[in-house]
Amino acid sequence: MNAKTVDETQIVMAQQMMPHDANPYGNVHGGVIVKLIDTTGGVVALRHAGRNVVTASIDRLDFLQPAFVGDILILKASLNLVGSSSMEVGCRVEAENPITGQVRHAASAYLTYVALDADGRPTAVPPLTLQGPEQTRRNAQAAQRRGLRLAERRNEAAMDRAGRPGQ
Template structure:
C-alpha cells in the first residue's frame, strides 16, 4: 500500500539545544556523543513527520565532525528527508553552532541516518513517496540514492564474506 506523497519541506525539523557544562568532553568542547544523540532526535522527528508512524533508527550512515561546538553555544540541528524507499528513509542532518554573543553561526557537522517506519505491531510499514520540489531537493535525493547503493553493496559483501567457510 503506497501512501500519498509528501514534499521535503513538509517534514523538515529544526531542533535547537543550548549546550551546558554537563555536555562537555574532557577537552572542554561539546561531547560528540551529545551531538549524536541530538542528531538522532532531530532525524527521527523529520522521519516521523514524513510517515506519521513510529520509526526506528536502522543505521547511522555517516557523521562528519567539521568544527567543534562549545559550551554555552546553541547547537542547531536541521533535518530533512533526502530519500524515501518502500519502508525506509534517509534523513540528512546539518549541525550548526551559534555563538549567542557574536551571532556567528558555524557549520560544525553533517550526518546521514536511515530510519524504518513501523506499524502498530512494530513491523516495517510503507512510507509516503518523497516529492522533490527544488533543485536542492533533487541534488540531495540523487546523492542519497548513491549512498543507498553503496550501503546495499557493502551489506551484500559483508554477508557473502560471513558465508565463506574458508575465510580467516
C-alpha cells in the same frame, strides 16, 4: 497513501550546550551531538511516516568544527530519499556563539530510519515529492549512497558466509 514534500516534514531544532554536555577537553561531547542528530532526524522521519520509526543506520557522520559549552546548537534536518519503508534524512549541525553571533558548521550526518507497524515490522511510508533542483540533487546523491550501503551489506553477508577470521 498521499505523497509528502520535503518542506512538509523538515525541521529545525535548537538547544544550548551546558557544562554537563562537555567532554574532558571542554568541548561538547560527540555523543551528545550524535544523540541530538538522531533525535532531530527521527522527528523528520516520524513526521513523514506518520508512525513510529527506528534508526537503521548512520551512513556518515562528520564532525567539522568543535562546539563549546554555551553555544546554541542548531540542527536542520530534512528528507533526502524515501524507499518502501525506509527514509534517508540529512542533518546539518551549526554551533552559534550567542554572544558574538558567530555560526560554525559543526557536523553533518546522513541517517536511515525505518517505519514500523503496530507489530514492530517494517511498513510502507508515503512517497516523497521533490520540488526544485536542490531537492532533486540531494535525492540523486542519496540514491547513490543507498546503492553503496546495499552493496556493502551484500559483501559483508558473503564474507560472513565464507567465515571471516576472528568471527
